[in-house]
Amino acid sequence: xxxxxxAQKSGVSKTTVSRVLNNEKYVSDEKREKVLSAIxxxxxxxxxxxxxxxxxxxxxxxxxxxxxxxxxxxxIISEMxxxxxxxxxxxxxxxxxxxxxxxxxxLSLLKxxxxxxxxxxxxEMSEQSIKEIKKxxxxxxxxxxxxxxxxxxxxxxxxxxxxxxxTEYLIQLGHKKIQFIAGNExxxxxxxxxxxxxxxxxxxxxxxxxxKIAYGDYTMESGYExxxxxxxxxxxxTAVFAISDDLAxxxxxxxxxxxxQIPKDISVVGFDASKISIVCRPRxxxxxxxIELLAxxxxxxxxxxxxxxxxxxxxxxxxxxxxxxxxxxxxxxxxLSNLERIRH
Amino acid sequence: xxxxxxAQKSGVSKTTVSRVLNNEKYVSDEKREKVLSAIxxxxxxxxxxxxxxxxxxxxxxxxxxxxxxxxxxxxIISEMxxxxxxxxxxxxxxxxxxxxxxxxxxLSLLKxxxxxxxxxxxxEMSEQSIKEIKKxxxxxxxxxxxxxxxxxxxxxxxxxxxxxxxTEYLIQLGHKKIQFIAGNExxxxxxxxxxxxxxxxxxxxxxxxxxKIAYGDYTMESGYExxxxxxxxxxxxTAVFAISDDLAxxxxxxxxxxxxQIPKDISVVGFDASKISIVCRPRxxxxxxxIELLAxxxxxxxxxxxxxxxxxxxxxxxxxxxxxxxxxxxxxxxxLSNLERIRH
Numbered sequence: 001x002x003x004x005x006x007a008q009k010s011g012v013s014k015t016t017v018s019r020v021l022n023n024e025k026y027v028s029d030e031k032r033e034k035v036l037s038a039i040x041x042x043x044x045x046x047x048x049x050x051x052x053x054x055x056x057x058x059x060x061x062x063x064x065x066x067x068x069x070x071x072x073x074x075x076i077i078s079e080m081x082x083x084x085x086x087x088x089x090x091x092x093x094x095x096x097x098x099x100x101x102x103x104x105x106x107l108s109l110l111k112x113x114x115x116x117x118x119x120x121x122x123x124e125m126s127e128q129s130i131k132e133i134k135k136x137x138x139x140x141x142x143x144x145x146x147x148x149x150x151x152x153x154x155x156x157x158x159x160x161x162x163x164x165x166x167t168e169y170l171i172q173l174g175h176k177k178i179q180f181i182a183g184n185e186x187x188x189x190x191x192x193x194x195x196x197x198x199x200x201x202x203x204x205x206x207x208x209x210x211x212k213i214a215y216g217d218y219t220m221e222s223g224y225e226x227x228x229x230x231x232x233x234x235x236x237x238t239a240v241f242a243i244s245d246d247l248a249x250x251x252x253x254x255x256x257x258x259x260x261q262i263p264k265d266i267s268v269v270g271f272d273a274s275k276i277s278i279v280c281r282p283r284x285x286x287x288x289x290x291i292e293l294l295a296x297x298x299x300x301x302x303x304x305x306x307x308x309x310x311x312x313x314x315x316x317x318x319x320x321x322x323x324x325x326x327x328x329x330x331x332x333x334x335x336l337s338n339l340e341r342i343r344h
Numbered sequence: 345x346x347x348x349x350x351a352q353k354s355g356v357s358k359t360t361v362s363r364v365l366n367n368e369k370y371v372s373d374e375k376r377e378k379v380l381s382a383i384x385x386x387x388x389x390x391x392x393x394x395x396x397x398x399x400x401x402x403x404x405x406x407x408x409x410x411x412x413x414x415x416x417x418x419x420i421i422s423e424m425x426x427x428x429x430x431x432x433x434x435x436x437x438x439x440x441x442x443x444x445x446x447x448x449x450x451l452s453l454l455k456x457x458x459x460x461x462x463x464x465x466x467x468e469m470s471e472q473s474i475k476e477i478k479k480x481x482x483x484x485x486x487x488x489x490x491x492x493x494x495x496x497x498x499x500x501x502x503x504x505x506x507x508x509x510x511t512e513y514l515i516q517l518g519h520k521k522i523q524f525i526a527g528n529e530x531x532x533x534x535x536x537x538x539x540x541x542x543x544x545x546x547x548x549x550x551x552x553x554x555x556k557i558a559y560g561d562y563t564m565e566s567g568y569e570x571x572x573x574x575x576x577x578x579x580x581x582t583a584v585f586a587i588s589d590d591l592a593x594x595x596x597x598x599x600x601x602x603x604x605q606i607p608k609d610i611s612v613v614g615f616d617a618s619k620i621s622i623v624c625r626p627r628x629x630x631x632x633x634x635i636e637l638l639a640x641x642x643x644x645x646x647x648x649x650x651x652x653x654x655x656x657x658x659x660x661x662x663x664x665x666x667x668x669x670x671x672x673x674x675x676x677x678x679x680l681s682n683l684e685r686i687r688h
Contacts, residue, residue, distance in 0.1 A: 003362065003363070014359050014362070015358050015359060015362070017362075018347065018358065018359070018361075018362030018365070019347070021362070021365075067422070068418060068421060068422045068425070069418055069419055069422035069619075074412055074413055074418040075413055077412060078411070078412045078413035078439060081412070081439045082439075082441060085446065085449075090438075090450070090453060091437075092436060093435075093437050094434075095422060095425045095426075097426060102429065105429075106434070109434060220623060249623060253623065253625060256625050275413075276620075276623065279564060279593060279597065279620065279623070279624070280623070280624070280625075281597060281600050281624075281625065
């Protein structure tokens with residue numbers, strides 16, 4: 001079957017058929033309609049783009065993620081794929097490895113492929129990329145974070161409230177020396193909110209809390225290195241709050257390797273409740289970002305709004321503190337002296 | 345710019361241009377050449393497929409993976425993406441979740457998208473899918489495994505030799521009761537090779553070795569459940585050999601949760617050297633599948649052969665035994681009596 005059959009069936013010229021297939025102007029709505037219905041009836045699908053002209057959709061969703069090799073991201077991607085597939089959509093995963101030129105190249109490919117929508121998961125996207133997305137006008141949504149000063153809608157947890165609640169939990173356990181391990185030092189929204197929640201709880205506590213903030217990236221290796229530096233400086237916290245589970249597990253492994261007991265000597269908490277937080281021993285106390293609910297809410301909201309834009313600027317899904325095994329009540333100076341015995 | 349400009353520039357009719365764009369027959373090579381060079385000169389790219397007609401390539405590689413949420417797979421995918429991107433290729437990841445109907449649907453999408461090549465990572469692909477790939481004639485390659493009775497070429501380690509070597513290591517440490525944790529009970533090549541290597545070492549040892557083989561899937565949860573069942577049956581091995589790190593870490597966590605010490609009470613070894621094997625404590629002794637080298641060899645071999653087929657049926661990359669902290673010499677009956685004390 002070829003373009004001739006479509007022309008014959010629809011009663012228009014081959015040139016008109018080709019114009020419709022190539023999405024050109026100067027075809028009357030009536031003729032375009034005839035061609036499209038002929039294509040449909042004949043099941044003529046010369047290629048994937050031609051088909052998308054019939055349905056006006058490609059059923060592809062682009063996903064931009066900074067690093068697929070972090071446990072939170074691959075869990076959420078796997079869940080998104082499952083839900084999207086059930087609804088007839090496929091994901092095109094773009095792993096930018098924090099390189100702005102990869103963002104631009106992937107965006108241009110996604111545009112050429114005429115994807116129907118975009119899920120963003122990379123808060124440190126370049127301004128140029130955000131401008132491109134705006135110019136493109138594609139239905140898009142930020143999942144589990146947000147981009148400040150942009151009008152891209154988000155589906156996320158209330159990071160400020162969650163971080164404040166977790167800090168209050170540590171303070172209630174009697175911890176007064178807390179190490180906060182942040183991601184990198186850039187101005188992105190999630191880090192800001194989590195840091196602000198932490199500072200709010202610390203500064204408005206009735207106890208006098210001392211704290212230190214350390215910056216790295218979001219990897220286990222980074223958590224390990226930051227903890228190592230802290231221990232080598234002999235500034236022992238009694239609790240560590242890391243803003244990702246990968247960072248927390250890295251810190252925890254460093255403590256274990258230096259002979260500390262968790263939570264007896266030092267308490268550790270993380271953020272995300274990704275798979276790694278249950279795999280490690282002791283099991284990590286952490287803030288749950290509900291991965292299934294985030295993936296479901298995000299994908300469904302995007303699909304429901306394809307071709308238009310999403311009205312709600314921010315959709316919160318509920319977070320939860322998962323109290324597991326990595327925290328203990330701080331018992332006076334005991335923890336610290338124990339540390340000093342080991343290290344000196 | 346539109347199809348008219350292309351027609352004018354190339355000196356052929358619009359119908360001919362449209363025929364070329366839609367990849368139809370009945371266009372002379374000479375005219376096709378003229379149209380393609382006009383398209384090139386004008387930079388006319390009505391869509392992604394039209395562009396691919398010019399270059400005869402889409403620079404897309406399809407990747408079929410059974411479950412992106414396993415540490416070995418997401419590590420290798422991340423590495424493949426990095427290398428492919430550097431060489432101008434993008435990956436389209438198809439996560440089949442072990443469902444044959446997803447394989448078929450993804451294959452048909454990849455075909456419509458005219459991907460240039462295919463990386464397969466799912467040994468239990470249905471026969472129908474393998475037939476489809478053969479019929480399609482696309483350049484394809486199996487990475488880190490193989491499909492028996494197919495002529496799809498593979499890049500992998502020598503699983504038989506690696507498994508045999510690891511088993512001999514356990515036997516040298518004095519272990520005579522070994523639990524082998526396999527993946528599922530199907531007839532796929534990697535499982536067969538690893539099991540055969542294990543049996544070869546066990547059956548040809550000068551010591552009398554007793555062993556048990558348990559089947560599950562490849563997840564941590566499965567490793568945990570298998571270990572739990574073994575402990576509840578009070579059949580205590582002195583060493584556990586799991587054929588994936590996820591399975592091994594699951595088994596290890598179960599042992600830790602039941603109060604056993606690793607490696608003092610029981611030794612555990614895994615397979616793959618995925619990230620999780622370094623994250624866990626004690627660090628897992630495992631067989632290294634060199635992820636970077638596998639990814640690099642696979643992607644480069646595929647790209648070099650796009651448009652034709654790969655000659656070498658099997659390309660081995662070197663494995664290595666990574667001796668870390670999860671194994672100890674078995675000291676007579678001590679381990680076992682220790683277990684009995686805890687469990688009875």
